[in-house]
Amino acid sequence: MSNDHVAAHDLTVRTTGDHETPRVTTPVTLSVRPHRLDGGDTLDGTSMPTSGPLIDRYGRIHRDLRISITDRCNLRCVYCMSEDMVFQPREELLTFDELVRVARVARDLGVTSMRLTGGEPLVRRGVVDLVARLGELGVEDLALTTNATRLAPLAVPLKAAGLTRVNISCDSLRVDRFASIRRRGDLTTVLRAMDEAESAGLAPLKVNVVLLRGINDDEILDFARFARTTGRIVRFIEFMPLDAPGQWDRDRLVAGRDVWATVNAVWPLEPVDEPGRVAPAERFRFVDGVGEIGLISTVTQPFCGTCDRLRLTSDGSIRNCLFSDDEHALRDLLRTGCDDDAIQLVLRRAVWNKFPGHAINETDFLRPHRSMSMIGG
Ligand code: SAM
Ligand code: SF4
Numbered sequence: 001m002s003n004d005h006v007a008a009h010d011l012t013v014r015t016t017g018d019h020e021t022p023r024v025t026t027p028v029t030l031s032v033r034p035h036r037l038d039g040g041d042t043l044d045g046t047s048m049p050t051s052g053p054l055i056d057r058y059g060r061i062h063r064d065l066r067i068s069i070t071d072r073c074n075l076r077c078v079y080c081m082s083e084d085m086v087f088q089p090r091e092e093l094l095t096f097d098e099l100v101r102v103a104r105v106a107r108d109l110g111v112t113s114m115r116l117t118g119g120e121p122l123v124r125r126g127v128v129d130l131v132a133r134l135g136e137l138g139v140e141d142l143a144l145t146t147n148a149t150r151l152a153p154l155a156v157p158l159k160a161a162g163l164t165r166v167n168i169s170c171d172s173l174r175v176d177r178f179a180s181i182r183r184r185g186d187l188t189t190v191l192r193a194m195d196e197a198e199s200a201g202l203a204p205l206k207v208n209v210v211l212l213r214g215i216n217d218d219e220i221l222d223f224a225r226f227a228r229t230t231g232r233i234v235r236f237i238e239f240m241p242l243d244a245p246g247q248w249d250r251d252r253l254v255a256g257r258d259v260w261a262t263v264n265a266v267w268p269l270e271p272v273d274e275p276g277r278v279a280p281a282e283r284f285r286f287v288d289g290v291g292e293i294g295l296i297s298t299v300t301q302p303f304c305g306t307c308d309r310l311r312l313t314s315d316g317s318i319r320n321c322l323f324s325d326d327e328h329a330l331r332d333l334l335r336t337g338c339d340d341d342a343i344q345l346v347l348r349r350a351v352w353n354k355f356p357g358h359a360i361n362e363t364d365f366l367r368p369h370r371s372m373s374m375i376g377g
Contacts, residue, residue: 050348054106055351056320060306060354061110062310062351064309066117066312067116067134067376068312068313069117070118070120073120074123075184075185077210080377081244082244082245094312094316096130102312107139112141113140114142116134116145118376121145127154128154131144131162132162136162141165142165143165143167145168149189151168155199156196158200163202166197166202167235169209170209171209171211171212172216173187173226204231205232207223207233210238211253213253213254215252220262231291233291238256238297239253242322242367242372256295256300271284281296282301302361304321304357305356307321313376318350319350320355325369328347328349329346
């Protein structure tokens with residue numbers, strides 16, 4: 001079977017190969033099983049604070065909220081969804097009033113960065129109004145991650161509503177392959193949407209590429225060239241065990257350090273130093289000054305030690321980690337007339353209970369019950 005005909009079951013095919021290359025960076029704290037304590041205290045007896053910023057037991061202050069506004073999507077990417085995904089009934093999703101309320105409380109607790117995601121956030125009706133309402137909260141950064149199939153006509157209104165940045169997913173620069181990986185949608189529409197987003201002022205654009213060995217890893221240099229010629233920041237993402245069909249296979253994953261070695265051999269790279277910056281992507285610019293790429297090596301080089309994110313699922317639960325089933329339900333609380341203090345407490349508890357790191361690389365790792373699109377990637 002050709003690489004250009006990707007069927008979901010193909011993801012279980014095992015491949016071999018020695019791709020050892022030098023480490024790109026110093027690894028951060030490796031995944032560790034948590035010490036779960038009753039009573040909410042740390043090992044040294046510190047209690048969960050009831051004022052100040054959102055902080056966990058390990059001292060990580062949380063300033064980044066990912067808001068999933070729907071679990072629905074108009075595509076079915078092979079690494080994310082199955083063809084027969086069952087979506088949540090609409091009444092189980094948070095309303096915009098509920099979403100904005102949680103976001104406001106999070107802002108009051110020190111969240112400065114918000115990102116809308118899903119599912120596909122642009123399939124939810126009224127998304128521009130939602131962005132405008134979130135924009136009124138005055139956070140520093142209000143961004144969106146999208147498959148861009150519906151972005152082109154919305155780029156100008158979204159920018160006018162207060163959106164600051166957009167990340168666009170695009171896993172192939174070849175028309176046929178794009179279609180087979182994403183199963184629906186087409187590359188031309190997505191490329192046009194990138195142009196529209198830039199014209200609307202949503203720049204610099206970040207382009208997310210999930211690499212799958214044997215499927216699109218022969219496009220690493222094409223994407224690097226794309227970054228150089230367009231000025232868009234291409235971010236190579238490691239395949240994570242969060243696909244709905246449950247076919248994640250470590251041998252399908254392309255390690256960030258392998259991507260670095262492939263690109264660096266042709267166009268030498270240097271790290272972009274940003275003291276104090278908290279982000280999952282390691283940034284590298286081309287030494288000749290033309291463009292930049294990012295590596296999101298969630299599996300092989302976890303960045304848990306500096307993670308400052310929490311997530312609000314579309315059905316109203318707070319999750320403190322993509323890879324943990326630890327969820328703190330808010331929806332019923334919101335619908336029974338709680339006050340803001342009650343929401344604050346849920347957010348604080350969710351952060352306080354965060355594990356020190358994900359356990360993907362441990363032998364007893366269990367996949368989370370919810371897949372990426374149900375959590376909000
Ligand atoms: N639908 C939007 C999109 O595709 O950009 C936003 C939601 S999507 C779940 C967010 C990001 O997660 C995308 O960049 C997508 O490529 C990535 N993603 C989905 N499943 C993944 C997986 N199993 N491993 C790594 N990244 C994944
Ligand atoms: Fe949809 Fe995004 Fe998942 Fe693809 S990655 S199926 S576009 S939610």
